[in-house]
Structure formats: C-alpha cells, structure tokens
Amino acid sequence: MEARRRALLVALAVLALAAAAEGYNITKILAAYPEYSQFNKLLTQTRLAQDINKRRTITVLVVANGDMGSLAGGGRTLQTIRHMLQIHVLVDYYGGKKLHQLAHGVTACSSMFQESGAAPGMSGYVNITQHRGGKVTFTAEDAEDSAPSSAFVKSVKEIPYDLAVLQISKVLASPEAEAPVAAPAPVNITELLSKKYCKSFAGLLAADADAYSTINATKDNGLTLFCPVDSAVASFMPKYKNLTAKGRTAILLYHAVPDYYSLQLLTSNSGKVSTLATSNVAKKDYSFDVEKDGETAELDTKVNSASVTYTIKDDDPLAVYAISKFLQPKELYKIAKDIAPAPAPEGPKKKKTTKKKPSAAASPSDDDDDDDSAADSPDDSSSDDATADKDGAAPSAVAGWVTAAVAVASALALAA
Numbered sequence: 001m002e003a004r005r006r007a008l009l010v011a012l013a014v015l016a017l018a019a020a021a022e023g024y025n026i027t028k029i030l031a032a033y034p035e036y037s038q039f040n041k042l043l044t045q046t047r048l049a050q051d052i053n054k055r056r057t058i059t060v061l062v063v064a065n066g067d068m069g070s071l072a073g074g075g076r077t078l079q080t081i082r083h084m085l086q087i088h089v090l091v092d093y094y095g096g097k098k099l100h101q102l103a104h105g106v107t108a109c110s111s112m113f114q115e116s117g118a119a120p121g122m123s124g125y126v127n128i129t130q131h132r133g134g135k136v137t138f139t140a141e142d143a144e145d146s147a148p149s150s151a152f153v154k155s156v157k158e159i160p161y162d163l164a165v166l167q168i169s170k171v172l173a174s175p176e177a178e179a180p181v182a183a184p185a186p187v188n189i190t191e192l193l194s195k196k197y198c199k200s201f202a203g204l205l206a207a208d209a210d211a212y213s214t215i216n217a218t219k220d221n222g223l224t225l226f227c228p229v230d231s232a233v234a235s236f237m238p239k240y241k242n243l244t245a246k247g248r249t250a251i252l253l254y255h256a257v258p259d260y261y262s263l264q265l266l267t268s269n270s271g272k273v274s275t276l277a278t279s280n281v282a283k284k285d286y287s288f289d290v291e292k293d294g295e296t297a298e299l300d301t302k303v304n305s306a307s308v309t310y311t312i313k314d315d316d317p318l319a320v321y322a323i324s325k326f327l328q329p330k331e332l333y334k335i336a337k338d339i340a341p342a343p344a345p346e347g348p349k350k351k352k353t354t355k356k357k358p359s360a361a362a363s364p365s366d367d368d369d370d371d372d373s374a375a376d377s378p379d380d381s382s383s384d385d386a387t388a389d390k391d392g393a394a395p396s397a398v399a400g401w402v403t404a405a406v407a408v409a410s411a412l413a414l415a416a
C-alpha cells in the first residue's frame with residue numbers, strides 16, 4: 001500500500017517535472033538520422049512520440065531501417081505496433097557511459113509497455129545484460145529462450161539525464177507486446193456527446209461543418225474535448241447567436257484541446273493549453289488556463305471559468321469532459337476584471353487590462369455570472385476572425401503545459 005502510494009506520488013512528480021522542463025521533440029531528433037526513418041514514422045503514427053516528449057529520464061532503443069524485422073511486417077493494428085514500440089522505450093536514463101558502467105550480469109528495467117498497464121506480470125520489463133568483454137544485450141523479460149537477443153550498437157543522442165537514444169541490432173522480441181490488439185471501434189462524436197449532458201453542444205457541433213470535421217479529424221490523434229452541459233449552452237445561446245460564422249466555429253474549436261489528457265493529468269497539473277482554435281485562427285492565442293480545483297479541474301479563460309463536472313469518456317487518445325459553463329475566449333469577449341471597484345484612474349498599475357475600453361467591465365453586476373458580464377457582443381477582434389485564413393497550423397499549436405514547480409515540491413514532500 002505505502003509503496004504503491006509512494007510510487008504514484010513519484011510518478012506524479014515525474015509527470016510534473018516533465019511538463020516543467022523545456023520540451024524536446026523525439027521526431028525532430030530522429031529526423032536528423034534518416035537511417036531510423038521507419039522507426040521514427042511509427043513513433044508518430046502510434047502517437048508514442050508525443051508520450052515520449054512529455055517524459056523525462058527515458059531511453060529510446062531504435063533500430064535501423066534494415067533491422068525493422070517484426071515491426072516491418074504488415075497486418076498489425078497501430079495499437080499492437082504501439083505496444084511493440086513501447087517495450088523499446090525504457091523509463092530510465094541509460095546513456096552509453098552509464099550502460100557500460102552497469103554491474104556485470106542482468107539489470108531489469110521497466111518500459112513504457114509495463115506502464116501502459118497492458119503488460120501482464122513482468123512482461124513489460126527489459127533485461128540489460130553485461131557480458132564479459134563489454135558486449136551489452138537487451139532482452140524483453142517474456143522473450144522465449146530461443147529468441148535472439150538484441151545487441152547495443154551505438155549511442156545516437158544523449159541529453160543527460162533526460163533522454164538517451166540508443167541503436168540496437170534487432171527489434172526486441174516480446175510475445176506479450178506482439179499480442180494482437182484490435183483497433184478501437186470508431187467513435188461518433190455526435191452520438192457520444194448526445195448520450196448524456198451535452199446534447200445541445202452536440203447539436204451546435206453537428207451544425208457547424210468546419211468545427212465538426214476539424215474535431216472529428218483530430219479525435220484519433222489525441223483530443224480532449226470540453227463540452228458545456230445543456231443548461232450552460234442554453235444560457236449562452238443569445239450570445240452565440242450574435243457571433244459571426246467564423247466566431248462560432250472558433251468558439252466551438254476553443255473547447256477542443258489537441259492532445260489527450262486523462263483526468264489525473266488534468267487535475268495534477270496547472271497550466272496553459274492551446275486549443276484547436278489556436279491552430280485554426282491565424283495569429284490568435286485562443287488558449288485558456290487549467291487549474292486544479294479539489295478533485296476536479298477548473299478552466300479559466302480570463303473572461304469566465306468553468307469546472308469539469310463529469311467524465312464522459314477517458315480512453316486514450318480521446319477524453320471528453322462535461323463542463324459547467326460555455327467557455328468565452330478573451331479573443332471574442334472582454335476580459336473580466338478580478339478586482340471589483342477601481343477607484344482612482346491613477347490607482348495601482350495593472351499590466352494587462354484592455355486598453356480600448358477601460359470602463360467596459362466596471363459594472364457592479366459583472367460577477368461570476370457570465371450571462372450578466374459586461375461583454376455583450378463580440379468585440380472588434382472578431383472581425384479579424386472573418387478575414388483570418390486557415391493555413392496557420394503552427395507546430396507550436398500542440399498543447400503545452402507550463403507547470404508550477406509547486407506541484408513537484410508538494411508531491412515530493414508528500415512522498416517523503
């Protein structure tokens with residue numbers, strides 16, 4: 001029990017650390033080595049690349065294009081290939097130097113396959129064996145005795161002590177990782193949202209072909225969708241109707257984050273997320289902040305805030321959460337002032353208040369209730385959206401967490 005709790009806290013701390021550090025991009029790193037292009041392509045197709053990028057203290061065992069072996073064979077689902085790749089990602093740092101300093105004999109190391117929960121028993125572990133004469137081999141724990149082991153070839157890239165990329169001579173044989181996994185049944189977003197809580201939002205999405213197809217096209221690639229409950233949609237409708245067509249598409253896409261976040265990851269992190277509106281509307285931020293709020297998460301747009309009330313689906317790569325309010329982006333509505341009356345014009349300086357109409361949010365009724373907020377109509381920035389083009393799918397649009405070091409500190413403190 002205690003050990004489990006401790007392990008969980010350490011895992012949380014690792015996740016928080018991973019998010020706090022400057023990110024690396026395994027796809028980009030491997031792109032510099034065309035001899036691993038097939039392995040790299042599979043990392044992207046299985047979305048394992050983005051999971052690797054979120055981690056620190058990790059070792060990726062790559063094979064050259066000519067050594068793809070069982071990974072090259074057809075007929076496997078991406079889910080199966082994902083497991084096969086996961087066993088090639090060790091959740092510890094083994095630079096070439098550390099590798100050769102290991103004690104003689106066997107060191108067992110956990111892999112991402114083990115962490116996935118899909119590996120029974122010890123099958124997600126990889127044995128690293130030091131042989132006399134300096135040879136190092138890797139064997140999956142569940143490999144049959146007859147399976148040839150895979151030898152260390154060279155160190156490809158090392159970012160001490162975050163990431164090591166090592167080339168090995170062969171794909172690791174692991175019957176459990178190779179066990180066929182069926183592709184998941186296709187998800188009908190409209191149907192999923194209509195089942196509970198979010199029927200109205202499903203209707204808005206279904207009626208907006210642009211927003212629907214963008215979200216539908218992202219759902220298999222890592223997507224977290226926040227759907228306002230029916231009552232929240234009802235009270236927002238008057239404002240929604242006032243938006244231009246571009247504004248409506250933008251606000252719908254604003255509710256979709258192009259990455260998968262489990263509820264655990266949502267509630268254990270704080271930070272800013274980009275949305276599908278960010279990549280869809282050129283030169284606009286369209287982000288919001290996620291904050292832990294007790295057992296749940298609070299989404300804060302700076303105009304209003306909503307809390308996650310139900311989990312509708314949480315199944316990598318798709319998470320759908322019901323939220324209490326319709327999110328209003330600062331790109332379309334005026335930022336709410338958090339300090340109630342601002343007495344003197346020469347008062348304490350505020351950095352980021354809106355310059356255009358400083359009196360707009362001064363109404364005393366401008367409290368938590370978003371329906372009474374001072375922003376009655378989309379401000380002038382929405383007209384920019386009407387002219388915005390759609391090519392701006394910036395690479396940086398992928399959601400990024402900026403994590404408070406506090407989370408790490410508190411997790412560590414609890415674990416101690």
Ligand SMILES: *[C@@H]1O[C@H](CO)[C@@H](O)[C@H](O)[C@H]1NC(C)=O
Pocket residue numbers: 025026027028031395396398
């Ligand atoms: C990682 O690098 C690849 C190739 O350079 C690029 O296509 C991709 O957008 C990058 N990913 C992130 C999250 O920046």
Ligand SMILES: *[C@@H]1O[C@H](CO)[C@@H](O)[C@H](O)[C@H]1NC(C)=O
Pocket residue numbers: 106107108127139140141142143
């Ligand atoms: C891995 O190492 C353990 C000892 O640490 C050993 O019991 C097991 O048989 C090894 N498995 C393989 C496949 O070599």
Ligand SMILES: *[C@@H]1O[C@H](CO)[C@@H](O)[C@H](O)[C@H]1NC(C)=O
Pocket residue numbers: 188189190191
């Ligand atoms: C998805 O479900 C909705 C509602 O049940 C239905 O109208 C629509 O035809 C379905 N779409 C697809 C592609 O099956």
Ligand SMILES: *[C@@H]1O[C@H](CO)[C@@H](O)[C@H](O)[C@H]1NC(C)=O
Pocket residue numbers: 186213216217220
């Ligand atoms: C939604 O995506 C699926 C693939 O996941 C595709 O088969 C389907 O045609 C798409 N539906 C619409 C309406 O674009």
Ligand SMILES: *[C@@H]1O[C@H](CO)[C@@H](O)[C@H](O)[C@H]1NC(C)=O
Pocket residue numbers: 238239242375376377
């Ligand atoms: C809609 O826009 C009109 C004209 O700008 C404005 O008078 C009205 O108050 C707006 N209604 C809502 C609910 O924002």
